[in-house]
Amino acid sequence: MAEKEVIKTVTIKDIAERAGVSFSTVSKALRNSPLVQEKTKLKVLRIAEEMGYQPNIAARRLVSKKSWAIGFVWPSVERATTGALMTLINEKLEERSYTTLLSINRIESAIAAFHRFQVDAIFIFYNHDEKVPPDYSYNTNIPILVYGVAGHVPYPTIDVRRDQATKLAVEHLYELGHRNIAYIGQPVRYDLLQEEKIRKFREEGERLGLKHIIAPVENMETHSGYLAAKQILQHKDDRPTAIVSGSYDLTRGILQAAQELKLSVPEQLSIVSYDNIPQSANLEVPLTTVGVELSSIADKATETLLHLVDEESVPDAIYMEPELTLRRSTAPPAAR
Amino acid sequence: MAEKEVIKTVTIKDIAERAGVSFSTVSKALRNSPLVQEKTKLKVLRIAEEMGYQPNIAARRLVSKKSWAIGFVWPSVERATTGALMTLINEKLEERSYTTLLSINRIESAIAAFHRFQVDAIFIFYNHDEKVPPDYSYNTNIPILVYGVAGHVPYPTIDVRRDQATKLAVEHLYELGHRNIAYIGQPVRYDLLQEEKIRKFREEGERLGLKHIIAPVENMETHSGYLAAKQILQHKDDRPTAIVSGSYDLTRGILQAAQELKLSVPEQLSIVSYDNIPQSANLEVPLTTVGVELSSIADKATETLLHLVDEESVPDAIYMEPELTLRRSTAPPAAR
DNA sequence: CTGTTAGCGCGTTCAA
DNA sequence: TTGAACGCGCTAACAG
Secondary structure, eight states: OOOOOOOOOOOHHHHHHHHTSOHHHHHHHHTTOTTSOHHHHHHHHHHHHHHTOOOOHHHHHHHHSOOOEEEEEOOOTTOHHHHHHHHHHHHHHHHTTOEEEEEOSOHHHHHHHHHHTTOSEEEEEOOTTSOOOTTOOOSOOSOEEEESOTTSSSSOEEEEOHHHHHHHHHHHHHHHTOOEEEEEEOOOTTOHHHHHHHHHHHHHHHHTTOEEEEEEOSSSSHHHHHHHHHHHHHOSTTOOSEEEESOHHHHHHHHHHHHHTTOOTTTTOEEEEEOOOGGGGGSSSOOEEEEOOHHHHHHHHHHHHHHHHTTOOOOSEEEEOOEEEOOSSOOOOOOO | OOOOOOSSOOOHHHHHHHHTSOHHHHHHHHTTOTTSOHHHHHHHHHHHHHHTOOOOHHHHHHHHSOOOEEEEEOOOTTOHHHHHHHHHHHHHHHHTTOEEEEEOSOHHHHHHHHHHHTOSEEEEEOOTTSOOOTTOOOSOOSOEEEESOTTSSSSOEEEEOHHHHHHHHHHHHHHHTOOEEEEEEOOOTTOHHHHHHHHHHHHHHHHTTOEEEEEEOSSSSHHHHHHHHHHHHHOSTTOOSEEEESOHHHHHHHHHHHHHTTOOTTTTOEEEEEEEOGGGGGSSSOOEEEEEEHHHHHHHHHHHHHHHHTTOOOOSEEEEOOEEEOOSSOOOOOOO
16 A cells, blocks of 8 residues: 555634634634634644645635735737736735736636636726727626726726826927937727827927937837837938837837947937846846836735725726936937 | 616525525526426526526536636736637637636736635736746645646646747748748746757757857737837848747737838748737738647636536646748748 | 435535 | 534425
8 A cells, every 4th residue: 555645625614622722712823813812823823834835715615705816918929028017016015915816818707717716806908909999898796906007998907197198208309418319119090008108299399399200110029129220220310319118028129229320329229128027127228217117006916906905996097197307318419 | 678677786596586496406507407497498598687696606606616717827918829728718618617717916826816716727927027936836736737837846737839839930941942040939947848949949950051140029019019020120231031920929029120121021031930829910011930820728727627627637737739831921031 | 307405625604 | 711503505304
């Protein structure tokens, strides 16, 4: 009989028997209820420890109606910024002893899965490739929080004042003395997030009487930023002295282009990048950015999610105010 | 009646009431038991659909000791290939009525979370950035299947004969007449998967007496492939006539570089790409690839996972044999 | 074929 | 302060 001993999962009943109390007393002791004597509590805890007790989450969830899990719908896995944000929120939720579950499926089916797991709340990184009727509501009663697209979905949202960010960027460059600037971003109609930034760029450019051109990109990948920058910066004569970049990923491409064209940043080319993510500070040329610090977004998102879990009311739309972070990628334009 | 109502979570009891049957009949019907009349089954299914029913996994797990859920540890979220593979496996498991859960956490903590959710099995996309002692074993009794790194972990693995793939690629190019070829990939020591491919490239190059150079990349992103290709292809004189690319992502970058240098593929440059994913066929120039068709890997992985769930024994290491898929990105070298 | 009954492990009444 | 009883939503026996 060299048979491996089958380790039976230990339940509160086993502990109760061993401790000589009823299992409901054990339950209370483990949850640190004030309704048990300190002495018994300690005894129970010690025995539970000894026996290697692990609570059965399924059972706990079944009766308490709480899973201590939060689901994330994250279809656009490729963007550096959402990845970093996701990671931060995940950490913060872990501190509050929540588990994070992820789905890369279409929103609909992701929600169905989370529904089966009875998660306590759902956070959606809105996917702009997925065309959903603006007022579409999903078939679940689990509270939902959406990132971006404030005002376009029937759920609470958390969002950044993107137009304000663009304004900060342009003003900063204007004050440095730049009069010929470019915007590299994605002017695709259905991507509301990008469009807002560009609209403001145009407005500000006109208000301040600047030469302002917009370089479209096909998508938000690094290489697209590279191509757009390459094109803009090629003509030596009338080259913009500064670029506002629509995202961190694009900026990496722009830097690549600058390097290849032997344009030094910031001496010959200033860059203000959207998205204030930690990586921004670690590039060879630390980036001057406009945006909301990612960790404050994460804080706000976490807090709001927990409010939703507790069925407290939250605002329909939470707007975060962006700020300008000066680093080393901007300077006055070189004298001609 | 296209309207779906969502007030509270709907349970089998709700369905039972609405359908005028007992809740155990509903349970059977939903699980497609032969013990219910076809007619009632259909009726129940229809009503469940209408009411937006989702089974409560916690309850199911509590009684049946099975959660019908499988956890995926997927720390390297950014690669196109793993993403596509993930999606395929997910679909196949859904067909078998399993739900998949995803975690992007570090392997350790992902496993802890899955443990608490009592998933039936865990699939790990091994993360090569995460240094783990080769024989490290995780603290769980849930069965684990690992993708890649066969022979390096104390769990069953599923893997591709990567060296064989490289060999196929080189031989194919040799037969077409190429005598000067390059490899673009990631020769980073700790990434066993990449190293294997490169070692074989060197071997084969020598065996066949070819001029063979290796262009290192910093990471597996598209842009890195672009940079490496750009560098290799710049010198007009001694330019390689063919490139073996270490991954689909890199290949996209290589194609961008070729386009920019006005090198037509395959007339002036042949490319064999690792990773046979569906997208390979859809590029402007459909790619000749070496590798195992993703859907067979997915099939094998799914099947093996289900074996593990059923406590059937599985081999320590499953190797998949790669094959050459001829498309349009390779041709004989242009006459000089 | 269908309904009834009995738990799964746990938290929460309500009595004692 | 403790314990007995109930039920969460579901599956699996067992009766009808």
